[in-house]
Amino acid sequence: MPDPTGFLDPAVGAAGSSTEQVLGLLDGRRLSPAQRRIGQFLIDHLAEVVFMSSVDLAERVGVSQPSVTRFATALGFSGYPALRDALKGIVLGSVGESPEEVRRNEFQAAIAAEQTNLEALQRLAAAPDRLIETGRLLAGSNPLVVLGLRLSLSVAHYFGYSAQRIHPDVRLISAAGTAADDALLQARQAGATWMVAFLLPRYAQEALTAIDHARELGLKVVLVTDNPLVPFAGSADVLLPAGVGSRLVFDSHAAPMVLASLLVQAIADAAPERTQGRLEAHESLSEARGFYR
Template sequence: MDQHKHVDQRKPASEQLLALLDGRRLSPAQRRIAQYLIDNLAEAAFLNSVDLAERAGVSQPAVSRFAAALGFSGYPALRDALRPIVLGAVAETPQQVRRNELQAAIAAEEANLATLHELTADPERFAALGRELAASACLPVLGLRMSDPVAYYFCYGAARIHPDVRFVDSAGSAAFDLLLQARQAGGTWLLAFMLPRYAVETITVLDEAHRQGFKVALVTDSRLAPWADRADVVFPAPVGSRLVFDSHAAPMVLAGLLVQAIADAEPARTQLRLEEHEALHENHAYYLH
């Protein structure tokens, strides 16, 4: 039996299609298919898989995998579900379709931030980790592939209030060397970001970090992720999956909260370091006024 979601056929076609896509973990190629369906649903619902693949600019197997990702037994079953949506829905203009799509993406991010809002109901969790990270004489931060920008955002802020933050943005022997050097410099914690699509190499770095004696704080999109057991502390931050690539509103906010927690753990050090940075900025006119 197909395990796809029930959709409300009273809603516009684009909203019904977005409901089918909601919460699905799709690859970029699969999202290209989804985008083509959103933009051309009236036509696409009557195409075979080969034609749909050609129109969307992907392979035919990608179409089959897309249908499976939505919970259908195959593409014919997905097409059978799309046709009633097209035939029974109120006609929409292209502008209405795109509006529904963009608003759905924003609504999904609002829901992600609401989840993060619930997480902050226990501020001591952040404060406790902030004290641990602040006390780590050297703080390595891991972020590979799509997790890299969020990890870098954390590093950019943390490096201004923590004396030794080191960004681990590559895997393999280079990462192992960085961990060893961080350990030799007095590091006790590794902060890791592991967000979809999950880089396999991240697991090897986490395992090596434990082997070298680090404790691991992990930011990922679900506390129930199978790699969560590799971390001593897990902070979940859901990601938006409505666009071609994931959007990271909640993980970025969480990264900022962790920087804040480090700052709060060492207020005197934080103030001194920030004042030194401000003096440097003023002397060299880094920013426009």
């Protein structure tokens, strides 16, 4: 049976341990947490999985049988039988690994993927004019709106918390629906011209709706996402990509967090006197109130 992923090409399949090969099969796929649980089970129990039906696998993982089928198609296979055939090829061509080796390879692969994401971000920063200009634009928006929903909220919160130290009015939107609509309207009426939106996988539809509303109100959008080719790229006036790590059950956001720090730095550099004054005021307050130990 032909392999739609090309993963069973002898030149590909022969390289690396069985764990590395399964990780390669999963790498770069946009999988749900339930699908990643299935992927994790494959890594931990590969020799067993090749003898399991989709019903058996679903029962062992604790998901539905259709979830197993959707998992296989998400990897590019026609269905679970085709995926199982691919896994059999990996097992037959691999050397047995201990559970400790499996876990170590998995963790190391996750870190290596993050290193790749950071290297791509380093190339973006190597030509800093784009970041510098973006920082200037954001520094001039008063208020400055920040959007982050669901898992993207952690990066947006970090950016917003840091930016508040150097910018006079930063407004974080972390709730969707009418609450977001109200916050966007109030910010626009107060003079906001720019919004920074963090939209990382899995992409929340409610975040896309908020971005569309922001643009309808006349706000310009800096979009931080994982891939410059996302289908909603046209919603951004400035798009800044930062890859996410997809090797674990949930995405890791090392590169987006670094990009958030770079944006804060660019805002600070765009208004150095304001930045210095606000930082000194905060330090005086923190010392007087004993904020830190």
